[in-house]
Amino acid sequence: MSSNTLPNEKFKELEEFIKTVPIDRGSLIEVLHKAQEIFGYLPEEVQDFVGEKLHISTSSVYGVVSFYSYFTTEPRGKYVISICTGTACFVRGAADILGEFERRLKITTGETTPDKKYTIETLRCVGACGLAPIVTVNGKVYGHFKTNDVIKILEEYSE
Helix, strand or coil: CCCCCCCHHHHHHHHHHHCCCCCCHHHHHHHHHHHHHHHCCCCHHHHHHHHHHHCCCHHHHHHHHHHCCCCCCCCCCCEEEEEECCHHHHHCCHHHHHHHHHHHHCCCCCCECCCCCEEEEEECCCCCHHHCCCEEECCEEECCCCCCHHHHHHHHCCC
């Protein structure tokens, strides 16, 4: 399978990984994680490729991709900023923090800036409620977050 938009080397890398796992439905999530690591997201042609290699229907692959919030079918920014909106974070101001990120980046939750630098997402719970409110950037946790920390984070990840 070749693609005009996605590099063949990435498909080859994914195929090499698939050769190391059992070719069945039980390997699907592991393969999807690897595919997202390689491509950055899971567009339709990657889902088709995974289904073909694991002998699973594309609709079954899509069902898994759409069920788990970790997987994305859209390209993400270099820096994925996630704001926890679980109860503890929410009551401690997560909505204001989210609003400040949206205002400064001029995008809304689930969107990526036009320069592909930042994506804003929300999380339901990070599991560290004692640090609420929490923001993560590419998995790095920032606790006791305040709205005036938004500019510091954007500066830290501006390179």
